[in-house]
Amino acid sequence: MVIGVSLSAVAVVIFGGWLIWQYLFPTPIAQWVFYGEKPSEVRGYSYPPAKDSATGRVENRPETPEGDGALLTQWVDAKQCSLTVKSGKEKIIITRFNESNQPSVQVRYVDAHNSASELNVQINQGVSFWTYPDEKNPAEYIGWKFDNLSGKPIPIRYRGKELLEGTTYKRLANGKWSYKRFHHGELVETKELEQLPVISSEHQEHEQELTRKANQWLSHKLQRLSESLSVPIPDQWLSIDSDPCQSVNAEI
Template identity: 60%
Template sequence: MKKDKLIGISLSAVAVVVLGGWLVWQFIFPSPIAQWVFYGEKPSEVRGYTYSPAKDSATGKPENKPAIPKGDGALLTFWSGARQCSLVVKSGNEKISITRFQDSNQQSVQVQYIDEGGTPAELNVQLGRGISFWTYADPAVPGDFIGWKFDNLAGKAVPVRYRHQKMIDGTQYKLLPNSRWSYEKYQNGKVVESKQLDDLPAIDANKNSKEELELMRQANEWLSENLQDMSDTLSVPIPDQWLNTNSDPCQSVYAEM
C-alpha cells in the first residue's frame, strides 16, 4: 500500500515537472497561430509566422516575425487554428481581400474589392451552394450598386439594387424579437410585398442549380480577372481558384515552410 502511494506521488511529481517544462517552453518558444508569405518588389519574397500578443505587449496585437513588409504586394496567410486562408493584395489605391473559411461542413469565401477609383465591390459565396451576396457599382447609374443576393423563398440568388445603402430592388429578411422572420420585397424603392415567416425555408442545393452554376461561373471569372490584373501589375504570383472546392489557395504557404 505504501509502495503504491509512493508510486502515485512520483507519477504526480513527474506530471508537474512535464507540465511546468511545457509551460516554460511555450513561454520561451510560443507556437505560431498563423504562417504567411509576402510577395512584393523589395524584397521579392518573405516568409514568416504570426504569434499571439506577448503578455507585456503595448498594443495587444498579434506579432509577426519577421515583420511583414509594407507597401504594395500580396500577403497570403494560413490561420491553422481557425482553418482560414486569407489573401490581401494591394497595388496603389487598388486592394482586394479574400478569406476562405474551411472549418465547417460548408466552406465559404468572402471577398472585398476596392478599385483604383475607390469604388467597392463585395462577394460572399457558399461553396457547393452558390452566391450569398454579390454587389458592384452600376456603370450606367452613378452611385447605385447592383448584383445578386440569395433569396430563401425563391431558392436562388435574385437581382438587387442599392442606392445610398438603401434597397431599391430585391428582397430582404429580418429576424424579429418573437423569433419569427419578416420578409419584404422591394421594387423602385417601395415595398410591394411583405409577410412574416415562422422559419426560413431550407436551402435546396439542387434547386435552380443551372442558374446558380452560371452565376458562380461569372463570379469566378470576375474574381480571376481582378487577381490576374493585379498579378500582372505587381509582377508577383497570386493564387487563384478561390471558389473551387478542389483547390487549396494556401498550399504555397505551408508547402515550403
C-alpha cells in the same frame, strides 16, 4: 530524512518548464508568405500576442513587409486562410473558410476610386451575396443576393445603405420571420413567414452560371493585379477542386 520527491513537486517543475518553453518558443498560429518588389519574397510565422504586449496584436516573425504586394496567410487551427493584395489605391482581401461540410469564400475589393465590391460564395451551393458599383449610376450598387423565398439569387440594387431593389428578412420576437420586397425604392410586399424556406436545388443551373461569372470576375481582378505587381498570386478560390491556401507551403 526526505529521500524522495513528491509527485506534486515534480508536476510544478514540469509545468514551470512548459511555461518557460512556451515563452521562449511559442507555437505559431499561422504561416504566411509575402510577394512584393523589395524584398521579392518573405516567408514567416504569426504568434500569439506576448504576455506583456501593450497592443494585444499578433506578432509576425519576421515583420510582414509594408507596401504593395500579395500576402497569403494560412491559419493553423481555424481552417481558414486569407489573401491580401495591395497595388496603389487598389486592394483586395479574400478569406476562405475550409469547413468540411460548408466551405465558403468572402471577398472585398476596393478599386482606385475607393468603390467597394463584396462577394460571398458557399462553394457547394453558389453565390450568397455579390454587389459591385453600377457603371451607369456611380452612387448605386447592383448585384445578386440569394433569396430564400425564391430559392435562387435575385437582382438587387442599393443607394448607400438604402435598398432600392430586392428583399429583406428579419427574425421577429415571436420566432417568425418578417419578409419585405422593394421595387424602385418602394416597399411593394410584406408578410410574415413561419420559417425560412429550405434551400433546394431546383435552380442549380442558374446558380452554377452565376458562380462561374463570379469566378471569372475574381480571376480577372487577381490576374490583372498579378501582372501589374509582377508577383505570383494564387487563383481558383471558388473551386471545390482547388485549395489556394496550400500555396503558402510551396513556390508558386
